[in-house]
């Protein structure tokens with residue numbers, strides 16, 4: 001499967017089988033996490049065989065079941081922490097999908113089990129991502145019309161349209177899709193709307209846009 005097919009196949013999954021992730025897949029995920037940490041300065045950690053984070057009232061209220069593995073998105077406190085967590089977390093999410101695993105970003109409905117991961121001085125846990133073998137593959141979310149998440153002089157180049165289509169496949173908190181991409185020449189910028197976790201969403205959709213458009217086709221304007 002190519003990256004677009006992987007993005008199309010990924011949906012949030014909240015119920016998981018009682019099936020451990022094989023050691024060779026854990027190694028592939030950990031290697032990728034290490035690369036992400038090196039590039040970003042984040043302190044992402046894969047937590048396995050830890051059932052307590054998702055066994056409380058909140059998790060069941062949130063319809064989670066059987067979650068015993070998750071990715072703790074940790075990094076230095078600062079303005080860019082959420083966007084970075086979104087960008088690199090989604091990189092790991094799409095790798096997990098390629099490996100036959102399922103995932104779900106979880107901002108709220110879990111317990112923080114302090115002994116399960118390390119948070120160094122000046123760092124914080126931003127969000128977690130449940131990971132494992134889903135009971136199902138999930139279902140596609142409703143996407144906004146492309147025109148409502150882009151501002152550009154028409155006609156737009158195909159690579160930009162591809163980037164927008166990929167961004168609309170991305171997971172966002174409560175499926176809010178509160179982002180707008182702007183095109184000027186071959187320069188692209190993107191702004192987050194007002195809402196919960198929109199900076200995290202921004203990192204996620206930027207990663208999808210790059211995969212859809214092709215990184216060599218454009219430059220980001222900050």
Ligand SMILES: Cc1cc2nc3c(=O)[nH]c(=O)nc-3n(C[C@H](O)[C@H](O)[C@H](O)COP(=O)(O)O)c2cc1C
Pocket residue numbers: 010011012013014062104105106107108109127138139140141169170171172173174175197200201204
């Ligand atoms: C930043 C972020 C936070 C999220 N938090 C939660 C959460 O706390 N509980 C939950 O059930 N789903 C959560 N989700 C999953 C979204 O509801 C889901 O991605 C969205 O509805 C789109 O569906 P899809 O992922 O199947 O495409 C979160 C997603 C993102 C990106």
